[in-house]
Amino acid sequence: MEKEKLIDAVNKRRTFAIISHPDAGKTTITEQLLLFGGVVRKAGTVKAKKSGSFAKSDWMEIEKKRGISVTSSVMQFDYADKRINILDTPGHEDFSEDTYRTLMAVDSAVMVIDSAKGIEPQTKKLFQVCKMRGIPIFTFINKMDRDGREPLDLVTELEDVLGIQAYPMNWPIGMGKGLKGIYDIFNKRIELYRREDKAESFVKLDDKGEIIGEHPLKDESIYRQVLGEVELLNDAGNNFDTEKISSGKQTPVFFGSALTNFGVKTFLDAYLQFAPAPNEHHTETGDVVKPIDTEFSGFVFKIQANMNPNHRDRIAFVRICSGKFERGMDVILTRGNKKMRLSNSTQFMADTRETLDYAVAGDIIGLYDTGNFQIGDTIYSGKKAVQFEKLPQFTPEIFVKVTAKNVMKQKSFHKGIEQLVQEGAIQLYKSYSTGDYILGAVGQLQFEVFQFRMLNEYHSEVLMTPMGKKTARWIEPEQLDEKMSTSRNLLVKDRQDRPLFLFENEFAERWFQDKYPKVKLTAKL
Numbered sequence: 001m002e003k004e005k006l007i008d009a010v011n012k013r014r015t016f017a018i019i020s021h022p023d024a025g026k027t028t029i030t031e032q033l034l035l036f037g038g039v040v041r042k043a044g045t046v047k048a049k050k051s052g053s054f055a056k057s058d059w060m061e062i063e064k065k066r067g068i069s070v071t072s073s074v075m076q077f078d079y080a081d082k083r084i085n086i087l088d089t090p091g092h093e094d095f096s097e098d099t100y101r102t103l104m105a106v107d108s109a110v111m112v113i114d115s116a117k118g119i120e121p122q123t124k125k126l127f128q129v130c131k132m133r134g135i136p137i138f139t140f141i142n143k144m145d146r147d148g149r150e151p152l153d154l155v156t157e158l159e160d161v162l163g164i165q166a167y168p169m170n171w172p173i174g175m176g177k178g179l180k181g182i183y184d185i186f187n188k189r190i191e192l193y194r195r196e197d198k199a200e201s202f203v204k205l206d207d208k209g210e211i212i213g214e215h216p217l218k219d220e221s222i223y224r225q226v227l228g229e230v231e232l233l234n235d236a237g238n239n240f241d242t243e244k245i246s247s248g249k250q251t252p253v254f255f256g257s258a259l260t261n262f263g264v265k266t267f268l269d270a271y272l273q274f275a276p277a278p279n280e281h282h283t284e285t286g287d288v289v290k291p292i293d294t295e296f297s298g299f300v301f302k303i304q305a306n307m308n309p310n311h312r313d314r315i316a317f318v319r320i321c322s323g324k325f326e327r328g329m330d331v332i333l334t335r336g337n338k339k340m341r342l343s344n345s346t347q348f349m350a351d352t353r354e355t356l357d358y359a360v361a362g363d364i365i366g367l368y369d370t371g372n373f374q375i376g377d378t379i380y381s382g383k384k385a386v387q388f389e390k391l392p393q394f395t396p397e398i399f400v401k402v403t404a405k406n407v408m409k410q411k412s413f414h415k416g417i418e419q420l421v422q423e424g425a426i427q428l429y430k431s432y433s434t435g436d437y438i439l440g441a442v443g444q445l446q447f448e449v450f451q452f453r454m455l456n457e458y459h460s461e462v463l464m465t466p467m468g469k470k471t472a473r474w475i476e477p478e479q480l481d482e483k484m485s486t487s488r489n490l491l492v493k494d495r496q497d498r499p500l501f502l503f504e505n506e507f508a509e510r511w512f513q514d515k516y517p518k519v520k521l522t523a524k525l
């Protein structure tokens with residue numbers, strides 16, 4: 001009985017992240033999804049949070065300043081008999097390694113693209129991480145209520161730039177002021193364009209894909225044009241292939257307008273049909289942990305620090321991989337084989353912080369942490385020890401030189417750096433020639449959080465000298481000759497003493513490669 005309940009609960013879970021470039025419409029679409037789930041009653045709630053007016057008084061200054069809210073890190077709602085978890089992937093200046101790591105905790109991703117802009121840099125970066133994991137990716141091409149690029153052009157770009165097959169589930173009939181609706185290939189109907197407050201309106205299609213009976217749309221030239229385009233897609237396009245979708249080789253593409261809530265429900269319904277329930281996870285010893293295994297297990301993929309400067313507490317976000325989480329349960333932290341009781345659990349929803357009592361694979365729990373957890377930690381409750389595979393590290397892209405302001409306080413400076421680096425908050429390097437400490441991160445926010453925590457937790461005021469963007473490339477130690485280091489490629493070593501170059505830019509890297517064609521450079525850590 002208990003097992004059936006668990007299987008049923010697991011199969012209902014859908015856990016995903018929205019990947020997009022800033023301003024593509026991630027917040028707007030999230031809000032619409034939450035509306036369907038009845039979580040937010042009014043559009044604009046998530047937005048308000050983003051702009052800071054929802055900020056809670058006890059959050060750290062940086063959070064307040066930037067309006068990042070922990071409560072929106074994970075949003076959960078029920079819709080169509082499914083329990084949906086949306087994990088936020090911070091963008092803009094808040095882009096950090098956490099953004100990438102969040103993608104380790106989801107089972108699928110929704111890629112939102114601005115129809116006027118196509119694939120943008122951040123979308124591409126996040127897409128690569130999803131691709132590496134082989135998880136299904138669903139594409140929503142947004143802002144069809146505005147004039148954008150030709151749909152065929154956008155779909156071709158998806159294939160060319162991202163190297164993924166695209167399968168249009170629907171096709172826009174016009175755009176901008178001329179938007180008439182979407183030709184829904186998948187559901188064999190036309191969804192007529194209407195503003196968000198109006199009810200949905202569909203027109204049925206016959207076997208040939210034409211509107212049945214009389215309809216004013218039939219007289220529009222755009223209708224004929226779309227029929228032609230759809231025919232072309234049928235003849236020359238990809239076949240719908242659920243296996244390819246499951247392995248992330250094909251992306252179903254949907255068109256719509258998040259702002260006017262057009263096509264969003266159609267997207268969500270189709271998404272839920274094809275998005276996977278929680279995945280299996282592999283352990284370091286090669287075992288497979290199934291989501292319906294009865295023993296509880298999970299891993300920490302993100303630690304949000306300094307929620308409350310007075311208590312210095314943090315929240316460790318745990319993705320549940322198997323079993324059932326119960327409040328107050330005893331678990332073992334694999335690293336150090338430490339027993340702990342999970343009594344202070346909190347789950348996060350869009351606008352409330354609710355204490356969580358029951359959660360299963362696919363769900364995310366937030367645990368108050370006083371310094372026990374590190375990113376990548378496994379916790380489990382069974383008799384057999386579990387350690388999930390290591391989370392990947394991501395090549396840093398921006399760098400700063402860091403020193404202690406007060407030279408007399410070297411001890412706390414070193415202790416702080418050591419611990420924060422170990423926690424996975426930031427990467428540390430040392431210059432070969434000068435011995436300078438250099439920090440590397442994926443986004444600026446990581447530096448700010450580092451500086452703030454050094455001061456608050458280790459009473460160490462740090463000075464950071466920006467070094468800007470660099471391309472980090474590792475080199476085999478035996479191939480290294482220190483003379484290779486010039487003013488355009490700083491030679492440093494990482495924490496494992498492995499040498500790497502920080503190139504000024506791609507050009508400098510190419511120049512180096514031309515000069516030393518036998519030297520192998522890698523972006524992998």
Ligand code: GDP
Pocket residue numbers: 020021022023024025026027028029142143144145146256257258259260
């Ligand atoms: P995010 O940065 O990806 O979260 O993007 P937002 O959801 O904040 O949207 C960025 C801007 O685009 C806002 O001004 C939105 O109102 C606008 N926007 C989002 N979706 C649409 C859409 O479907 N049509 C139009 N015209 N504007 C949109």
